[in-house]
Amino acid sequence: ISPAVSKIAGYNPEDYYKDPKLGFSIIHPDEKPKLQILLNGKLPKSPHITRWVHKNGSIVWIEDQFTPIYDSQGNLLAIEGVARDITERKKTDEAISESERKLSTIIDNIPGMTYRCLMDEFWTMKFISKGCKEITGYTQLDLLDNKNLSYEDLIYPDDREMVRREVLRSLDTKKQFELEYRVTKKDGSIRWVWERGVQIEENLGGIPLLEGIIEDITEKKLALEALKEAHDIINKSPAIPFLWKNEEGWPVEYVSENVVDLFEYTAEEFMSGKVSYSKSIHPEDLERVGNEVTRHSSEEGTDRFSHEPYRIVTKSGKIKWVEDKTYVRRDEKNNITHYQGIVENITARRQIELAQLESEEKFSKLFNSSPSPMIISEIDSGKVVDINKSFEKLILYSKQEIIGKNVFDLNLWANIEDRGKYIKKIKGDKSVSNYEIKIRTKSGEIRDSLISGEIIVIQDKSYLLTSGIDITKRKQVEKALRQSEERFILLFEQSPIPQELFDANAYQLKVNSAWKKLWNTEPPPPGTYNALLDPQIEALGIKEELAKSFKGKKIVLDEVWFDPAKSGLQGKKRCLRTSSHAIKNIDGKILNVVVYNEDITERKQAEEALRRNEEKLRNIIEHTTNLFYSHTSEHILTYVSPQSKTFFGYEPEEAMIKWTQLVSDNPINQKGFNATVKAIETGNPQPPYELELKKKDGNLSWVEVHEAPIVQNGKTIAIVGALTDITQRKLAERKLQESHNQLRSLAERLQLIREEERAAVSREIHDDLGQVLTALKMDISSMQGKKDIKQNELNERTDKMLELINSSIQTVKRIATELRPGILDDLGLLPAIEWQAEEFQNRTKIKCQLKTEGDLDIIDDEVSIAVFRVFQETLTNITRHSNATQTDIKLICSDKELILKIQDNGRGISKEQIYGPMSLGILGMRERVHILRGEFDISSKMGKGTTVQIKIPLRKNIVA
Numbered sequence: 029i030s031p032a033v034s035k036i037a038g039y040n041p042e043d044y045y046k047d048p049k050l051g052f053s054i055i056h057p058d059e060k061p062k063l064q065i066l067l068n069g070k071l072p073k074s075p076h077i078t079r080w081v082h083k084n085g086s087i088v089w090i091e092d093q094f095t096p097i098y099d100s101q102g103n104l105l106a107i108e109g110v111a112r113d114i115t116e117r118k119k120t121d122e123a124i125s126e127s128e129r130k131l132s133t134i135i136d137n138i139p140g141m142t143y144r145c146l147m148d149e150f151w152t153m154k155f156i157s158k159g160c161k162e163i164t165g166y167t168q169l170d171l172l173d174n175k176n177l178s179y180e181d182l183i184y185p186d187d188r189e190m191v192r193r194e195v196l197r198s199l200d201t202k203k204q205f206e207l208e209y210r211v212t213k214k215d216g217s218i219r220w221v222w223e224r225g226v227q228i229e230e231n232l233g234g235i236p237l238l239e240g241i242i243e244d245i246t247e248k249k250l251a252l253e254a255l256k257e258a259h260d261i262i263n264k265s266p267a268i269p270f271l272w273k274n275e276e277g278w279p280v281e282y283v284s285e286n287v288v289d290l291f292e293y294t295a296e297e298f299m300s301g302k303v304s305y306s307k308s309i310h311p312e313d314l315e316r317v318g319n320e321v322t323r324h325s326s327e328e329g330t331d332r333f334s335h336e337p338y339r340i341v342t343k344s345g346k347i348k349w350v351e352d353k354t355y356v357r358r359d360e361k362n363n364i365t366h367y368q369g370i371v372e373n374i375t376a377r378r379q380i381e382l383a384q385l386e387s388e389e390k391f392s393k394l395f396n397s398s399p400s401p402m403i404i405s406e407i408d409s410g411k412v413v414d415i416n417k418s419f420e421k422l423i424l425y426s427k428q429e430i431i432g433k434n435v436f437d438l439n440l441w442a443n444i445e446d447r448g449k450y451i452k453k454i455k456g457d458k459s460v461s462n463y464e465i466k467i468r469t470k471s472g473e474i475r476d477s478l479i480s481g482e483i484i485v486i487q488d489k490s491y492l493l494t495s496g497i498d499i500t501k502r503k504q505v506e507k508a509l510r511q512s513e514e515r516f517i518l519l520f521e522q523s524p525i526p527q528e529l530f531d532a533n534a535y536q537l538k539v540n541s542a543w544k545k546l547w548n549t550e551p552p553p554p555g556t557y558n559a560l561l562d563p564q565i566e567a568l569g570i571k572e573e574l575a576k577s578f579k580g581k582k583i584v585l586d587e588v589w590f591d592p593a594k595s596g597l598q599g600k601k602r603c604l605r606t607s608s609h610a611i612k613n614i615d616g617k618i619l620n621v622v623v624y625n626e627d628i629t630e631r632k633q634a635e636e637a638l639r640r641n642e643e644k645l646r647n648i649i650e651h652t653t654n655l656f657y658s659h660t661s662e663h664i665l666t667y668v669s670p671q672s673k674t675f676f677g678y679e680p681e682e683a684m685i686k687w688t689q690l691v692s693d694n695p696i697n698q699k700g701f702n703a704t705v706k707a708i709e710t711g712n713p714q715p716p717y718e719l720e721l722k723k724k725d726g727n728l729s730w731v732e733v734h735e736a737p738i739v740q741n742g743k744t745i746a747i748v749g750a751l752t753d754i755t756q757r758k759l760a761e762r763k764l765q766e767s768h769n770q771l772r773s774l775a776e777r778l779q780l781i782r783e784e785e786r787a788a789v790s791r792e793i794h795d796d797l798g799q800v801l802t803a804l805k806m807d808i809s810s811m812q813g814k815k816d817i818k819q820n821e822l823n824e825r826t827d828k829m830l831e832l833i834n835s836s837i838q839t840v841k842r843i844a845t846e847l848r849p850g851i852l853d854d855l856g857l858l859p860a861i862e863w864q865a866e867e868f869q870n871r872t873k874i875k876c877q878l879k880t881e882g883d884l885d886i887i888d889d890e891v892s893i894a895v896f897r898v899f900q901e902t903l904t905n906i907t908r909h910s911n912a913t914q915t916d917i918k919l920i921c922s923d924k925e926l927i928l929k930i931q932d933n934g935r936g937i938s939k940e941q942i943y944g945p946m947s948l949g950i951l952g953m954r955e956r957v958h959i960l961r962g963e964f965d966i967s968s969k970m971g972k973g974t975t976v977q978i979k980i981p982l983r984k985n986i987v988a
Contacts (some may be wrong), residue, residue, distance in 0.1 A: 036090070036113045038083025054080045057085065089118040139626075140243035147199075147227070147236040150178035154232065161378050162242050163221065165214025183808045184210035184218060193469050199236070208245065220249040230520050247519045254512040267502050270305070270352070271616035272367045277304035281366065281618030290350070292343035310339035310347060324354075325364055334461055337378050349378035353462055355755075357617065360533065368615040376400050377480070377495045402495040406453060407483070410435040413491060422477075423499055424470035442474050443468035454492060464499070504612060516611070526625040530616045534560040534578050544625055547592050547599040559594075559623070564594040570606075577608035577621050587632065590625075603629040643723055655731075655751040661708045661744050675731070675753060677724030692728055694720035700733060707747060711739040718754065729755040804832050857892040858884045858919065861899055865917060868903045874932075875914050882921035891980055894960055895928055898953045902930045902976050905949060910934025910974065925962075925982060931975040936968040953978075 029041045044050050054061050056079035058780050063078075076092040091114045141159035146152040155173045161167055170176040185208040197204030204226035210218050225240025268290060271282035280298040288294050297303045303953050309317055317338050324333035337351045352460075354369035360655040364759055372811075376398035380391060392414075395402055401419035411434045415427055423440065425428075430438060442449045446465045453460050459482035467477050479496035520527055526543035536557040544550060551557070560578070565571050570585055577583045585606040592599045605626040610618050638988055649656055655671040665684045672683040676690055683690070691697050696718065703714040713736045721729050735749035807829050811817060852860035858880060865876040887895075899917075906912055912934030920927040942950060950966060953976075957964040962980035 033111075036082075036088060036111065037080055054082075054920070058079055087115075088113060090116045125920075138505055140241050142239075142241050143225075144228075144237060144239045145179065146232060147238055150174050150180045151183075151238075153179055159242075163213075163219070164211060166345055175241070182211045184212060186210075193223070195238070202227075204240075204857075208249075219244055220246045247523060250515065251519060254508075254515055257508055266373065266497065267499070268371045269615045270367075270369055270371055272305055272369075274364045274366060277306045278367070280305055282612075287585045290342070290371070291340065292346075308340050308342075313338040321354075321367070325356065337374055348373060348375040350374060351461070355615065359469045366617075368617055370615070372497060374400065374495075377402070380495070400495045400497055401477075402493065404484075404486075405435065405492050405494070407454070407490060407492045410447070412438075422475070422496075423467060429470075439468055450479075450481065451492075454483060458483055471578060475500045485790060502614075509614060518667065520622065526627065528559075528623045528625070530559060530578070530621045530623065531555075532620070534558050534575075534621075537620070537863070543625065546602065546625070549592075549598040549599045552596065562595050564591065567594075574606075574608075575609060577623070578618065580612070580618055582610070583608050602627055603632040653753070656749070657751070658746055658748045662745055663704075666746070675723075675729070675751060676721065690721045690723075692720045692722045696720060703733075704735060704747060707735055707737045708744045710854075711737050711742070711744050713737065714932045729753060730758040732756075747780075801836070807832075852892060852896055856885060857887055857895060860892075860896050861917070861919060864896070864900060864903065868907075868915075872907050874906065874912055875978075876917060877915070878917045878919070880919045880921075884919065884921045886982070887921065887926060891926060891960060891982070894956045895926065895978070895980065898956055898978055899928065899930070901949055901953050906930075906932050906934065909937070912973065923982075927977065929975065929977045931973060933973040936970040936972055937966075937974050938968075938970065941968055942968070 029044050031041055033044070034040050039050065039054070045781060054062070059078045062076075078090050078092060080088045080090050082088050088536070091112045093110045095108040096104055097108060099105050112593065135321050139159070141163050142152055142155075143160075144155040146154065152174050154173070156168050156171055158168065160171060161780070164171070164182055166177070166182075171179060174708070180188065191207065191209050193206050194207045204224060206222075206224045208220060208222050211221050213219055216723040220305045222245045223242045225238050228237050228239050230237050266286070266289075268278060268287050269282070269284050270287075272278040273281055279301055280303075283295045283298050285295050288296065289299075291308055293303050293308070298305070306314060306318075307807075320333075320335055324330050332353065332355045334353050335351060337349050339352055350371050351374050352369040352371040354367050356364055357366040358369060359365050376394070377400045380394040380398050380402065382394075387988050396416045398416055399418055401422040402416045403412060403419050403714065404414040406789055412430050412432065415430060420426060425438070435441060435447065436444065443466060449537075450460060450463055453463070459480070461480045463479050463481070465477055465479060466474050468474055476499045477496040478499045481494040482494055483490050484493045485491075520529065520538075520839050523540055524542055526546045527540045528536055528543060529538040535555045536551060536559065537554045539551045559565060560571060560575055565574060568588060568590075570588060573583055573585060583606075585604075588606050589601060589603050590602045591601045593601075604969055605624075605628045606627075607624045609622045609624075611620040611622065612618050649669050655675045656667070656669040657665060658667045659665045665687055668680040668683045668687075670680060672678055672680050676683055678686060678690075697720060700717045700719045703717050707714045716732055716734045719731050719733055721731060723729060730753075731751040732754045733749055733751055735747050737744040738746040738748060800914050807825055811825060812824070864880060865878055868874065869876045903915075906915060910932050912932035916931045918927070918929040920929075954964040957978045957980060960980050962978055965977045966974065967977075968974040
């Protein structure tokens with residue numbers, strides 16, 4: 029067995045030789061029956077996939093290839109085999125399979141039909157999703173490769189040329205195409221579809237390939253056509269529907285487009301607020317109109333009223349007469365919120381009426397020229413006295429055919445009883461406005477009319493003047509709206525998208541079958557569930573947006589996670605794409621609101637799964653502090669992560685080009701290159717190594733490199749690696765080494781100073797005290813030898829001995845003071861510094877000036893001796909190196925800290941000298957201060973002196 033087995037199974041070859049059963053024991057339990065077949069001489073097909081159990085317990089996938097060895101009799105003697113570790117390949121295959129499964133699920137659940145087809149005469153389908161069944165009625169197998177029919181066969185014949193022309197045009201511009209056309213379903217029905225597609229880079233046998241999506245838009249198309257038809261009828265009608273807000277100036281919330289025919293202002297000018305309705309009313313009539321609105325609005329139970337005719341001023345300054353029939357809209361508190369009505373141009377009629385008051389002749393002219401149909405008849409008999417041209421046009425009779433005949437003989441009234449009611453009302457009220465009747469024309473056609481009438485006097489005889497407008501088209505509009513509503517109900521119920529129908533106050537009235545299927549339940553009774561009162565709607569934060577739909581605005585909420593249990597329903601929590609559409613009547617009043625709840629739960633779950641997978645890898649690469657890269661076995665970079673900007677100062681694209689400039693001349697880099705070469709040659713990862721690199725700005729940095737080879741078919745095809753910035757670590761190591769060296773030098777210097785001080789003390793004792801004591805000893809010995817010494821001589825000798833003793837005492841004091849001034853222990857830091865400064869000035873002739881602040885008595889002994897020694901060392905350095913003539917000393921003590929500042933006017937000191945390895949005196953001062961958790965600073969300008977400053981926190985302010 030080869031050594032490579034240790035990398036695959038974790039055991040060395042010697043383990044297998046020692047334990048012959050080891051080769052069997054590492055086989056996964058589920059694979060051992062296959063192994064038994066192998067041992068019985070029945071070799072499986074090669075290569076053979078099996079599993080081993082690694083020494084660490086993990087599962088290793090193996091690809092085996094066997095070669096049997098037979099003897100001369102054909103008996104199996106042995107088996108030779110090669111085993112390859114395919115674990116990573118197996119994981120990759122499984123990941124790819126899972127990704128393909130997810131992609132297939134997403135495609136099958138996308139609304140509509142996704143496809144890939146050839147750009148040939150048949151649109152030959154090479155791939156098509158399950159949605160084709162719903163759109164075409166045919167299965168995937170029917171359409172793939174034109175098995176039973178081609179997609180070209182499904183396109184409606186009249187649309188085929190257009191489809192091919194539009195697709196080819198988009199391919200010429202290299203843009204995606206988007207078009208609508210008709211297809212014939214399997215059941216023979218014609219459906220409208222919307223398609224978006226694009227040419228992909230692949231082709232099949234030189235034939236371009238298209239990819240895209242197709243959706244059924246039949247219901248949408250029918251709804252739009254019905255809506256367009258209704259709008260066309262409204263805009264062709266002479267009646268103008270308005271919706272006014274109950275606010276100052278009566279701002280217009282809705283008006284039909286034909287308003288421009290009368291007012292000369294466009295609907296947009298009214299609805300945008302550029303023109304208020306009150307501004308268009310003639311100034312002389314505005315107050316009266318306002319009073320009428322106020323009076324009628326205050327009448328209890330009034331839901332509609334009609335204005336007396338009033339004048340308007342058009343955009344060009346023309347004055348026209350109008351009348352309107354107004355409806356009152358109230359909220360749930362019975363407050364009037366809007367007025368809606370139909371404004372009609374009665375200028376001609378009004379002109380006739382006014383002209384009649386002036387003169388019969390003028391009345392006649394206006395009567396005949398009026399665009400409104402008008403007739404003058406006897407009140408009771410109905411005999412026709414006169415008609416105008418508009419009336420002729422309406423009933424298709426000429427004036428000669430009708431004058432002198434009565435309306436009964438002409439059969440003008442479709443319902444003669446309506447005339448009786450009309451005459452009765454005329455006699456009682458003297459006038460009638462907006463009385464709706466049906467008129468029969470000469471051809472027998474029944475037309476709807478809205479008439480107004482009043483009694484007029486011509487030559488002292490009373491007649492009935494009736495004028496009207498043909499409202500047949502308006503009636504057709506109303507009928508079209510009813511038919512549109514019926515079609516809406518049909519589309520509503522059959523739609524595959526769950527839908528709800530609400531009234532204008534947000535109460536649920538109806539749901540479709542798809543809604544019941546989604547929540548697996550029946551809806552609450554109509555009028556009991558209010559969407560805006562649902563606590564869940566408010567908790568989701570969509571109440572305000574949803575409320576806009578009940579004011580006529582279309583809304584789209586792309587992602588709403590709705591929990592049916594929180595709203596008294598059944599089913600599981602689903603993700604919905606919610607949108608709305610307001611249904612209005614001819615006057616612009618909101619009647620209902622349709623809410624669409626498209627279930628996008630599965631799509632969102634799939635998107636989230638894909639997003640998480642992508643984000644994991646992106647986060648690993650983009651949010652780590654490491655730099656990732658890859659290069660070929662020929663050392664050609666193929667990828668550099670965005671951290672290159674931080675590491676080198678280059679963008680990834682620039683770094684890939686200039687990477688050879690990043691490596692410095694440090695010899696250590698050759699070791700890294702050798703490690704990479706070895707990884708490529710052996711296919712085995714090498715231990716991490718360090719490189720010194722050169723940034724774009726010229727600065728050097730250090731990185732630690734981890735690399736791994738990518739091996740395919742036994743050959744290294746690429747190297748992937750990660751760089752970790754260790755510049756700060758290397759700097760810290762260097763500083764630590766320098767600190768160790770300085771401390772070692774400091775220790776050696778302290779030892780040298782200690783020995784020098786001992787030698788000096790020894791010399792002082794020997795040279796001074798030794799001689800004095802020897803002299804005393806000789807004098808005492810001499811005196812002991814003389815018994816008859818005279819008093820004068822004795823006194824003289826004792827005086828000399830006292831002088832020697834006093835001298836010895838002074839010598840001892842001087843030595844003790846030099847070792848540690850007694851004044852520091854007896855009187856404190858300030859007297860000691862004053863003494864040292866005075867002694868320094870006397871000895872060096874350098875002038876010293878001392879300033880103090882604060883209470884220095886609170887300083888403890890440890891701080892005092894440290895500060896005094898730093899002071900002594902500083903004065904020593906000034907004496908030796910500065911050539912100064914002046915030294916200023918400040919000693920400041922506050923509640924928090926002690927500050928000593930010493931400044932001379934000498935020649936200064938360089939930074940190299942301050943931080944150099946031989947500046948042991950400065951290092952010693954710094955260490956003394958740091959022991960007390962203080963700050964030590966030395967600054968200098970060459971030729972302008974040096975300043976030494978220390979700050980030491982007092983004991984009570986030090987936090988452990």
